[in-house]
Amino acid sequence: xxxxxxxxxxxxxxxxxxxxxxxxxxxxxxxxxxxxxxxxxxxxxxxxxxxxxxxxxxxxxxxxxxxxxxxxxxxxxxxxxxxxxxx
Ligand SMILES: [Zn+2]
Numbered sequence: 001x002x003x004x005x006x007x008x009x010x011x012x013x014x015x016x017x018x019x020x021x022x023x024x025x026x027x028x029x030x031x032x033x034x035x036x037x038x039x040x041x042x043x044x045x046x047x048x049x050x051x052x053x054x055x056x057x058x059x060x061x062x063x064x065x066x067x068x069x070x071x072x073x074x075x076x077x078x079x080x081x082x083x084x085x086x087x
Pocket of ligand 1: 032033034035036037058059060061062063
């Protein structure tokens with residue numbers, strides 16, 4: 001198993017402050033490096049960030065944009081919309 005510290009580029013995905021998510025005990029606020037929104041960072045993630053100078057903190061929205069193309073994102077959103085309509 002590869003230790004996360006060995007990766008050159010570690011992405012820490014955080015949830016934006018204000019979203020209805022469960023905030024981990026001891027979490028603190030920091031800024032998303034993609035959109036500069038306030039996000040919650042958990043103590044475990046803070047440790048990874050302190051130990052890895054390549055670690056980037058991004059919100060879930062920016063992480064999704066990095067991983068998938070705009071077209072894919074539209075497809076995913078379209079699928080979610082369809083599911084909502086069916087329910
Ligand atoms: Zn962001």
